[in-house]
Amino acid sequence: MNAAIQQLNNAFSLIAPEAVLLAAVCLIFFAAPFLVNERGEAPVGLRHRWGCLSLLALLLASCVWWQSPPVTRTLGPFVLDELTWYIRGLTLTFGAILVLLHWNQADDARSAESHACLLAILAGVNLIAASNDLVGLFVALELVSIPTYLFLLLPRRDAPAQEATLKYFLLSIFSSAIVLFGMSYLYGATGTTNLSGIHAAFSAASDHRANPLVAVATVMLIAGLGFRLTAVPFHFYAPDVFQGAPTSAAAMLSFVPKIAGFVALLRLMVPATGAEQAMNPWTMTPAAIPLLWWLAVATMFVGNLMALMQTDIRRLLAYSSVSHAGYMMVGLIVGMAHEHQKADVLATVSPNSVSGIGAMLFYLAVYGAMTLGTFAVLIAAARTDKRIESFDDLSGLSRTRPAMALLLAIFLFSLAGLPPTAGFLGKLNLFFAAWSQGTVEGQESYKWLAVILAINAALGAWYYLKIIGVMFLREPINRSQQDTVIETPSLIAAGLCLVGTLGLFFLPGWLWVPIQSIMP
Amino acid sequence: MDWSKENELLVIPLLLGCFAVWWLMPSAKKRPRIVGVLAGLAACIMIQGMLLPQAGDYIRSVLFFVFAAAAVISAGLMITDRNPVYSALWFALVTLSVCGLFLLNAAPFLSAATIIVYAGAIIVTFLFVIMLAQQAGTATSYDQQPIQPLMATVVGFILLGVLLFTLQEWGAIDGTSTNEHAEPRQFIAVPAEIQPNPLSQAPHDNPHEIGSLRVLGRSLFGDYLFAVEIAGTVLLIATIGAIAIAPRRAQGTL
Numbered sequence: 001m002n003a004a005i006q007q008l009n010n011a012f013s014l015i016a017p018e019a020v021l022l023a024a025v026c027l028i029f030f031a032a033p034f035l036v037n038e039r040g041e042a043p044v045g046l047r048h049r050w051g052c053l054s055l056l057a058l059l060l061a062s063c064v065w066w067q068s069p070p071v072t073r074t075l076g077p078f079v080l081d082e083l084t085w086y087i088r089g090l091t092l093t094f095g096a097i098l099v100l101l102h103w104n105q106a107d108d109a110r111s112a113e114s115h116a117c118l119l120a121i122l123a124g125v126n127l128i129a130a131s132n133d134l135v136g137l138f139v140a141l142e143l144v145s146i147p148t149y150l151f152l153l154l155p156r157r158d159a160p161a162q163e164a165t166l167k168y169f170l171l172s173i174f175s176s177a178i179v180l181f182g183m184s185y186l187y188g189a190t191g192t193t194n195l196s197g198i199h200a201a202f203s204a205a206s207d208h209r210a211n212p213l214v215a216v217a218t219v220m221l222i223a224g225l226g227f228r229l230t231a232v233p234f235h236f237y238a239p240d241v242f243q244g245a246p247t248s249a250a251a252m253l254s255f256v257p258k259i260a261g262f263v264a265l266l267r268l269m270v271p272a273t274g275a276e277q278a279m280n281p282w283t284m285t286p287a288a289i290p291l292l293w294w295l296a297v298a299t300m301f302v303g304n305l306m307a308l309m310q311t312d313i314r315r316l317l318a319y320s321s322v323s324h325a326g327y328m329m330v331g332l333i334v335g336m337a338h339e340h341q342k343a344d345v346l347a348t349v350s351p352n353s354v355s356g357i358g359a360m361l362f363y364l365a366v367y368g369a370m371t372l373g374t375f376a377v378l379i380a381a382a383r384t385d386k387r388i389e390s391f392d393d394l395s396g397l398s399r400t401r402p403a404m405a406l407l408l409a410i411f412l413f414s415l416a417g418l419p420p421t422a423g424f425l426g427k428l429n430l431f432f433a434a435w436s437q438g439t440v441e442g443q444e445s446y447k448w449l450a451v452i453l454a455i456n457a458a459l460g461a462w463y464y465l466k467i468i469g470v471m472f473l474r475e476p477i478n479r480s481q482q483d484t485v486i487e488t489p490s491l492i493a494a495g496l497c498l499v500g501t502l503g504l505f506f507l508p509g510w511l512w513v514p515i516q517s518i519m520p
Numbered sequence: 521m522d523w524s525k526e527n528e529l530l531v532i533p534l535l536l537g538c539f540a541v542w543w544l545m546p547s548a549k550k551r552p553r554i555v556g557v558l559a560g561l562a563a564c565i566m567i568q569g570m571l572l573p574q575a576g577d578y579i580r581s582v583l584f585f586v587f588a589a590a591a592v593i594s595a596g597l598m599i600t601d602r603n604p605v606y607s608a609l610w611f612a613l614v615t616l617s618v619c620g621l622f623l624l625n626a627a628p629f630l631s632a633a634t635i636i637v638y639a640g641a642i643i644v645t646f647l648f649v650i651m652l653a654q655q656a657g658t659a660t661s662y663d664q665q666p667i668q669p670l671m672a673t674v675v676g677f678i679l680l681g682v683l684l685f686t687l688q689e690w691g692a693i694d695g696t697s698t699n700e701h702a703e704p705r706q707f708i709a710v711p712a713e714i715q716p717n718p719l720s721q722a723p724h725d726n727p728h729e730i731g732s733l734r735v736l737g738r739s740l741f742g743d744y745l746f747a748v749e750i751a752g753t754v755l756l757i758a759t760i761g762a763i764a765i766a767p768r769r770a771q772g773t774l
Contacts, residue, residue: 004718008745015746022753029760040768075716077746113764120757127750133717135747142754150761190710197716204711212686 007076014078015130016068017061017088021123024057025116032112040109047103047111051489054099054115058122062092075196079132082518086361087129087263089514094255094368095122097496101376102248103489106155114154117147121256129263134183134193137264141179144260145172148253155246164244168253171237175227182220186268189213199271202282210281218287221268222295228261229325230318232298239310242318247387250314251375254321255368262328262364270339270357285340292333293445299326300456307463312390316463317374320415323460324367330453331360331430334437334446341440356437358515359429365511366426366504370414373497377408380490394467396476405471407494414501416464417457422504427457529570530684537563538677544600545669560596564589570688583624591617604654608646612639629736717743 012019028050036042070085098118106114124143131137149172153165187193189211190201205211226234242250269284303323310316334356378388381397381404388394398405414421431450438447504511540560543551568585591614598610615638622631666672710716719742720735740748 139750192716194716197710201710
């Protein structure tokens, strides 16, 4: 009893960075109404102050994050292991970039609430990574999705934004219900909501026949979380929402829900201690792997083939984010299959081979840098009267704004997976992880997965190169120098993403070393 | 062939029920409702043998059938009713019947909470929204007729079928199910030495206390303290967001 209370008292120190972020959210919510008058007008330039405050909160949270290293896992409500630590670093870094992207997207009067929502979303992702309980995991997932609805609608109130928000809202609620259904079956099969307890129960039952309840839970959880990953067939909202939502919200949607979904899947399906889970029919892995295999193949093909047909740059990026979710799912599947192997089978694989989950986590960071960079250039290259929508808006960009065109070209090269960018390294890691798992006897299907990944990388290169062709080979249409705006925050964000995209190619060990400590 | 013979108890009522719901769906041309009603009743009667609770307690069986029949019939009416207001009210009845089943299974708190949350809050909100959306009073077609009645019915019954089939496979339904290889340990408990969520367990000196308010409070504000706090934060954001989204008086309505 006393030990339990002690554990609860200690739990707060495990989520200190999130507490900082949520305190900042409360502060902004409380202070904002006093600075806006009754007609809804705010002093000019107020948004800069809210942006600075958000950055300050993220900086403070980062300091706390840096000073709270991973600790041993307990049965308490939160865990702070290497995975939590890594994901926290990822969200805080890319959170700062998202704040910069969002800087001028909302008007002065609504900037406060939308920045607060962004901080709440980031805190929610961190809490998903830290949660050790089904209830806490679900509440953290809601802490991501409910502020997202506001974040989509607050900056702009026109009809497309309303339609996008409503579509996202309805489908997101539906997916939350499915996740909850799956969690209830998981609770029914094991009798506890504690994730460590659930995995302990699984390993205690390893000599029993597989339980259909766990299989139902697995299918439901993958279906519900697949919505956040934009896995096919749960992707169909993505193009409409990306097209209608403000650019910064589209950037957020292309990246943050993917971290949330992948981390939630990792927490639910991959136990912290791998050894006793090997060949256990009671875990979620036997049901999850075939399902995820087909979902990943469908996601890669549908994302890339649909992207080939798009003429709207946002819809194209939406389908591109779908296909990248497919690439990352390959890493997840390979990692889960690896965890499920017996040790003597694993000994036949060369010890230097890349771990699937590590490759996925590496690709997640790389994908964040390159996709947020693309959106940053789209914001920075917009004109005063019109944001960038179709390919025509980009045509001849190399003549009118050569630096922008070069930046965008680098990010697109990285998305296509061409050297010398980090996207190349990320795809190579995923390919090698899948291929080396495929060399294990009886696991040849992973070789096919690697081949399909390679085919899709080639398909993807086609449409990214098409955009580059439009920028560099076509004549500019009605573009003059006068109506461009200087978007300093987005330019800074694009610069940071550029550092990430190129830097991770030349110094990948900088990210790879912390990742390797996550999966032994 | 073997498979279909083994599972005909499950498959035939499902097909009948699917047909009944599809037949009763509101549609442009009038169908005689009696056909659907008969098919639905036949489906319910055929499947009730599978769902029978453990034999023995007479009162318990009667109560189970009353609540279960009320839940299934109200659910069917909720889906097939042409008027959305009536659908919301049927949904309230479904919730109340299911709460009765919860009470039968010795879950009084769950039952009370479900009544408060669903019947008290959610359905009232539904009614508000429906009435606000239909202010003009004109009978528009978009909420009078389903867009994809066949697809929706078939997919819904496939889901139901898969769930029922899984539960039958699991073998916990009852002795009359076709599962020959029921194992005694279909549940697996967490190993005793681990003790997750210790504050939610009944105290050692009084194991009967598990359903009491004291244990509930200790669980909610002990093991789940942080979940409750985060849920409070989510509600705060939702409330402030609703205020921020609503247009100001000076800006006119949406």
